[in-house]
Amino acid sequence: MNYKALAERLLPGEYPPLSYYEEKYPPRGLPEKAEVTRLAPSPTGFIHLGNLFAAIANERVAHRSGGILYLRIEDTDLKRKVEGAVEAVIHALHYFDITFDEGAEIGGDETYAPWYQRQRAEIYRAFAKHLIEIGRAYPCFCTEEELSRLREEQTAKKEITGYYGKYAKCRDLSEEEIYANLDAGKPYVIRLRSLGDPEHKIKFRDAVKGEITVTENDQDVVILKSDGIPTYHFAHAIDDHFMRTTLVIRGEEWLASLPIHLELFDALGFCRPRYGHNCSLMKQDGETRRKLSKRKDPELSLEFYRKEGYYPRAVKVYMLTLLNSNFEEWYLKNPSAPLEEFPFKVEKMGKSGALFDLDKLNDISKNELSNLSVADMGAFLKVWAEEFGTESQRHYFDDEEKLSRVLALCMGVGGKKRRKDFTTASQAMGFIRFFFERPAEYDEYRVDRQERASILTDFLASYSPADDAQAWFEKVKTVAGAHGFATDMKEYKLSPEKFKGSVADVAEILRVATTGRANTPDLWTIMQILGEKEVRERIAEALK
Numbered sequence: 141m142n143y144k145a146l147a148e149r150l151l152p153g154e155y156p157p158l159s160y161y162e163e164k165y166p167p168r169g170l171p172e173k174a175e176v177t178r179l180a181p182s183p184t185g186f187i188h189l190g191n192l193f194a195a196i197a198n199e200r201v202a203h204r205s206g207g208i209l210y211l212r213i214e215d216t217d218l219k220r221k222v223e224g225a226v227e228a229v230i231h232a233l234h235y236f237d238i239t240f241d242e243g244a245e246i247g248g249d250e251t252y253a254p255w256y257q258r259q260r261a262e263i264y265r266a267f268a269k270h271l272i273e274i275g276r277a278y279p280c281f282c283t284e285e286e287l288s289r290l291r292e293e294q295t296a297k298k299e300i301t302g303y304y305g306k307y308a309k310c311r312d313l314s315e316e317e318i319y320a321n322l323d324a325g326k327p328y329v330i331r332l333r334s335l336g337d338p339e340h341k342i343k344f345r346d347a348v349k350g351e352i353t354v355t356e357n358d359q360d361v362v363i364l365k366s367d368g369i370p371t372y373h374f375a376h377a378i379d380d381h382f383m384r385t386t387l388v389i390r391g392e393e394w395l396a397s398l399p400i401h402l403e404l405f406d407a408l409g410f411c412r413p414r415y416g417h418n419c420s421l422m423k424q425d426g427e428t429r430r431k432l433s434k435r436k437d438p439e440l441s442l443e444f445y446r447k448e449g450y451y452p453r454a455v456k457v458y459m460l461t462l463l464n465s466n467f468e469e470w471y472l473k474n475p476s477a478p479l480e481e482f483p484f485k486v487e488k489m490g491k492s493g494a495l496f497d498l499d500k501l502n503d504i505s506k507n508e509l510s511n512l513s514v515a516d517m518g519a520f521l522k523v524w525a526e527e528f529g530t531e532s533q534r535h536y537f538d539d540e541e542k543l544s545r546v547l548a549l550c551m552g553v554g555g556k557k558r559r560k561d562f563t564t565a566s567q568a569m570g571f572i573r574f575f576f577e578r579p580a581e582y583d584e585y586r587v588d589r590q591e592r593a594s595i596l597t598d599f600l601a602s603y604s605p606a607d608d609a610q611a612w613f614e615k616v617k618t619v620a621g622a623h624g625f626a627t628d629m630k631e632y633k634l635s636p637e638k639f640k641g642s643v644a645d646v647a648e649i650l651r652v653a654t655t656g657r658a659n660t661p662d663l664w665t666i667m668q669i670l671g672e673k674e675v676r677e678r679i680a681e682a683l684k
């Protein structure tokens with residue numbers, strides 16, 4: 141077979157010699173240990189926690205080693221393309237402080253541009269042509285129907301599905317048959333002629349999983365589709381080589397394709413990058429553990445964390461806890477250190493499923509938020525409210541002084557211990573609502589209506605905003621005593637039957653009447669913040 145002539149027929153025209161590309165995309169000239177890593181999403185518009193998980197690992201490895209993290213868009217499958225998806229990826233990751241050094245919509249060192257695979261068609265064709273010339277790729281004329289019949293046949297025989305070995309019908313077409321098909325104008329794809337033998341097991345050193353055994357590839361995978369667009373497998377190999385990627389950290393769902401990738405790198409004569417396959421994020425579901433699912437688990441989508449207003453550092457801390465086994469210990473010793481200082485190591489990444497637990501993340505979030513300053517907390521909430529808050533929530537920020545007092549109280553600033561009332565921005569905004577909006581509903585009172593009314597009326601009669609906390613409480617006690625409620629908790633505990641309740645119940649009535657809630661931070665301070673007029677009006681309203 142005259143492969144050269146066939147290559148010319150299939151991909152006519154002058155292509156630069158392969159050495160041209162080697163020179164055009166030279167090695168990066170970074171220091172020896174510097175890693176070049178990448179994120180290579182398809183522009184589907186859905187960016188999930190697994191992407192963030194891999195992104196953090198890739199980012200840490202690149203930047204700790206003085207290397208580069210770039211963004212490549214794998215848009216060879218147009219059907220999956222969604223408008224604005226690239227910006228969405230950048231935006232979603234930026235929230236978690238993941239910044240790219242170069243890439244699609246980012247720019248950077250133009251040497252390795254463009255970062256959209258669709259704009260790199262010429263390189264893929266040049267290499268496909270080369271593979272045809274050396275007999276490592278061939279045209280396949282099988283139709284969709286033939287291929288699906290083949291799949292059915294293989295499934296029925298319980299054999300591995302795909303185009304390989306004896307099933308690779310077009311692999312051994314004669315020169316005459318090929319040209320006859322071409323002359324008849326039959327559509328075709330270009331396939332790799334695999335030299336692999338599935339009986340051969342190769343030892344492979346995965347950067348994350350350590351030594352693993354991989355079965356040699358024998359699938360004649362498609363490298364160029366009938367429209368001349370490469371497949372992901374082919375394009376990614378060429379791009380990782382010419383973008384000079386040194387390490388690929390990606391989800392373990394790609395492990396199944398690894399044999400194909402290894403063979404492609406060999407066939408193309410490229411040195412491979414190192415691969416590290418990180419474990420999937422699992423969720424405890426009753427007795428079993430399963431992978432987080434797009435359909436069942438809203439927390440899989442990164443959008444969820446922004447909408448709920450998770451504090452980015454909290455999510456990052458949790459991801460790092462799951463990514464590196466020694467992170468938790470380091471963080472305990474360095475709770476306020478910049479996370480960049482953690483000595484992230486690929487070797488410390490988990491080898492099998494990481495359990496993702498939203499409750500654990502919520503605990504971390506409470507902790508992180510409780511450490512913020514009032515100003516930082518206010519700024520964080522404001523950014524969230526501007527994007528996701530309601531119209532009335534956006535007005536919480538009109539009076540900065542009031543907001544600061546509210547936050548200081550809810551965070552326990554100045555107290556013995558910080559309060560941990562806030563988990564996320566949306567939850568915190570709900571928590572502080574009663575300072576800015578009158579209660580729309582009330583928690584249940586434990587004391588009957590008539591008694592309540594009389595207690596509230598008596599309180600109003602004695603209430604003065606000039607009272608300090610102690611004087612205020614004395615007045616509450618007086619009201620309590622006058623209504624047959626114990627003013628001394630010890631006494632009450634000794635013989636509760638003597639009283640209608642205790643001063644705590646009276647305070648609770650005041651609390652619910654003013655805030656709508658049975659549980660709040662210190663009520664005296666709340667009343668101070670609300671001011672006399674508001675307190676009186678709220679209690680009057682509760683009396684109705």
Ligand code: GLU
Nearest residue numbers: 180181182214376390394
């Ligand atoms: N385009 C693939 C994806 O959507 C990238 C796989 C890889 O990292 O090699 O995740």
